[in-house]
Amino acid sequence: MMLCFHISVTYARESRLYIQRTQLSLLNIVIWAADGTIRGNISNNPTLGVLFVAESQDTMTLSTDLNYLRTRIPKKELVGLSEATGLSITSKRFAEYLDEKDPISFLQKYFHYPSVGDQENESCVYFCGNSLGLQPRSSCGEMLRVYDRCCSEDDFDDDDMVIPMMAKLVGAKMDEIAMNSSLTVNIHFLMISFYQPTPERHKILIEAKAFPSDHYVTQSQIRYNSFCPETSLITMEPREGESYIRTEDILDLIDSDGDSIALVLLPGVQYYTGQLFDIKRITEAAHKKGCIAGFDLAHAVGNVDLSLHEWNVDFAVWCTYKYLNSGPGCVGGLFVHETHADVKVNRFPGKGTDHVLTTKAKDYVLSPPCPLLLSNVRCSMDVFSKTSIEELRCKSFYLTGYLQFLIEELFPSGEEHSGATISILTPSNFSERGAQLSLVFSVPVTEVNKEIAGKGIFCDLRSNTMRVAPAPMYCRFVDVYRFATTIHGMLRKSVNYGV
Structure with missing residues (x-):
C-alpha cells in the first residue's frame, strides 16, 4: 500500500x-x-x-548520534523500541534484540573474561570496569614481544600509538599530554606547579567524598606549603537528603568564595555515586574568579567524552586500569593545557626533562615509562581505535538506561520484595552520569554480592553500595538483564535477606 x-x-x-x-x-x-x-x-x-x-x-540499529541522544531520555527511547518491536522491555528477548542491533558488539571478542570454575567463561557478567577493566587478548603476546625487544635494545620510545589515541580520548593536543608514573604521583607533581598559595588565596576546593588519595594529596600539599588543612581545605557536600552535588551549588560556592580559592580540584566522574561533573562550566567559573581548575579523571577517561583543550582545563590526571583496560598498576596519564607551556614555575625535574622549569606536559615525565606497562596501554588503545568515544557513549546511553529501567521496574519505589529494596544514588540524567549506577540495598549487600559472584556476576562494593558499571566496550544488554533478574529472584525467594 x-x-x-x-x-x-x-x-x-x-x-x-x-x-x-x-x-x-x-x-x-x-x-x-x-x-x-x-x-x-x-x-x-x-x-x-x-x-x-x-x-x-x-x-x-541503536542510534550513534550522541548529540541527538543528549536531548533524549533513556527510558522513553527504550519504551519506544519495545513498542516498535512488540517485545516486552522486561523480557530476555528484548535484551537479545538490543545486542543484535548493537553496532559495536564486535569489540567483545578482543577481551579476556574472568574464569568461573576451571574454565574461562565468556558468558560471565563483568560490571567492575570502573575498578579494573578487562584485559585485552593481545596484551600477553605484546608484552612478550616488548620484553624480547628490551633484551636487544638499550633504549626506545614506544608510545607513538599511545599518545595520539590518548589525546583523542581526552580531547587534547598531543603535546598537552604525557604518560608518567601513577595518578597520585602525577597529582603531587602537578600541584607543585599549580598550587601556589598566598595568605589571601590558599584554599583548595574538593568534594567531601573525593577518592581517599585525593584527600591525602591535598592535605599534604597544604601542609607542605605551611598552611593548615582545617582552614585551607574546602570539602563540598550534597544538600541534605541528596546523594550528589548539584552543579549550581558548585558554581555558587566558587563565585562566593573564589577570591580565597587557589585550586579547584574535582573529579570528572565521582567514583562513589557515578556523577559526571560539568567540567566546562566548573572550569569557566574557576577562571572567572582567578582559580586554577584541575581534574581527577580516573573514572572519566574512556567512559565519557572529554574536550580538555577546548574547555581550557589547566591540568588533569588519570589512571589507565579502569575504563582504559590496561591492567593494575599501569602507567598514568597527565594533561597540561598549552597556555601554560612556556610559563616558568616550580617543578621537580627528572631524567630527560627540560631543566628550564616550564610546564609542558612532557616536562613532568621524570623517567621513561616502563615499556612492559606501556605495551598494555598500547593494546588498549588499539581496541579503542576500532571505535570512538562517541559510539561508546551512545551505547552507554542505552545500556545504563536499560539497567536503570529494570531496577526501577523490578524494585519500584515504596514496594518491598522479601523486605528488600534498592535505590539508585546516580543521577538519572544521561548528561550527568557515565556508565556506572550506584545501588544502595536495604539488606546486607556483601551477602548479595557473594551470591551473585557464585553465579558468575561480578560487581564492585563500597560500604553498603554496589557500584555497577556495564562498560559499553565489552558488556551486553543480556548481561544487564541477567544481573537485574538474578538479584530480583534472589531477594524475592530467599529468606536470608531480612532487614
Missing part, C-alpha cells in the same frame, strides 16, 4: 500500521508485515526537523 507522510513509501500489500505519538510530539510509524516482521520504521523528530526512515528490520 502507499503511505504518505511528507514522503511516499511503498511496502507489501499485506501490511498493517502501528502509530505512536509521544508527549514530545515524536511521531513514530512502524510497518508490520503479515508474518509479524517489521517492514519499515518512520520517525519524525520535530526538534531536528528531519525524517528518519528504516526500510527493514535488518537496517534498524
Whole structure:
C-alpha cells in the first residue's frame, strides 16, 4: 500500500500500521508485515526537523548520534523500541534484540573474561570496569614481544600509538599530554606547579567524598606549603537528603568564595555515586574568579567524552586500569593545557626533562615509562581505535538506561520484595552520569554480592553500595538483564535477606 507522510513509501500489500505519538510530539510509524516482521520504521523528530526512515528490520540499529541522544531520555527511547518491536522491555528477548542491533558488539571478542570454575567463561557478567577493566587478548603476546625487544635494545620510545589515541580520548593536543608514573604521583607533581598559595588565596576546593588519595594529596600539599588543612581545605557536600552535588551549588560556592580559592580540584566522574561533573562550566567559573581548575579523571577517561583543550582545563590526571583496560598498576596519564607551556614555575625535574622549569606536559615525565606497562596501554588503545568515544557513549546511553529501567521496574519505589529494596544514588540524567549506577540495598549487600559472584556476576562494593558499571566496550544488554533478574529472584525467594 502507499503511505504518505511528507514522503511516499511503498511496502507489501499485506501490511498493517502501528502509530505512536509521544508527549514530545515524536511521531513514530512502524510497518508490520503479515508474518509479524517489521517492514519499515518512520520517525519524525520535530526538534531536528528531519525524517528518519528504516526500510527493514535488518537496517534498524541503536542510534550513534550522541548529540541527538543528549536531548533524549533513556527510558522513553527504550519504551519506544519495545513498542516498535512488540517485545516486552522486561523480557530476555528484548535484551537479545538490543545486542543484535548493537553496532559495536564486535569489540567483545578482543577481551579476556574472568574464569568461573576451571574454565574461562565468556558468558560471565563483568560490571567492575570502573575498578579494573578487562584485559585485552593481545596484551600477553605484546608484552612478550616488548620484553624480547628490551633484551636487544638499550633504549626506545614506544608510545607513538599511545599518545595520539590518548589525546583523542581526552580531547587534547598531543603535546598537552604525557604518560608518567601513577595518578597520585602525577597529582603531587602537578600541584607543585599549580598550587601556589598566598595568605589571601590558599584554599583548595574538593568534594567531601573525593577518592581517599585525593584527600591525602591535598592535605599534604597544604601542609607542605605551611598552611593548615582545617582552614585551607574546602570539602563540598550534597544538600541534605541528596546523594550528589548539584552543579549550581558548585558554581555558587566558587563565585562566593573564589577570591580565597587557589585550586579547584574535582573529579570528572565521582567514583562513589557515578556523577559526571560539568567540567566546562566548573572550569569557566574557576577562571572567572582567578582559580586554577584541575581534574581527577580516573573514572572519566574512556567512559565519557572529554574536550580538555577546548574547555581550557589547566591540568588533569588519570589512571589507565579502569575504563582504559590496561591492567593494575599501569602507567598514568597527565594533561597540561598549552597556555601554560612556556610559563616558568616550580617543578621537580627528572631524567630527560627540560631543566628550564616550564610546564609542558612532557616536562613532568621524570623517567621513561616502563615499556612492559606501556605495551598494555598500547593494546588498549588499539581496541579503542576500532571505535570512538562517541559510539561508546551512545551505547552507554542505552545500556545504563536499560539497567536503570529494570531496577526501577523490578524494585519500584515504596514496594518491598522479601523486605528488600534498592535505590539508585546516580543521577538519572544521561548528561550527568557515565556508565556506572550506584545501588544502595536495604539488606546486607556483601551477602548479595557473594551470591551473585557464585553465579558468575561480578560487581564492585563500597560500604553498603554496589557500584555497577556495564562498560559499553565489552558488556551486553543480556548481561544487564541477567544481573537485574538474578538479584530480583534472589531477594524475592530467599529468606536470608531480612532487614
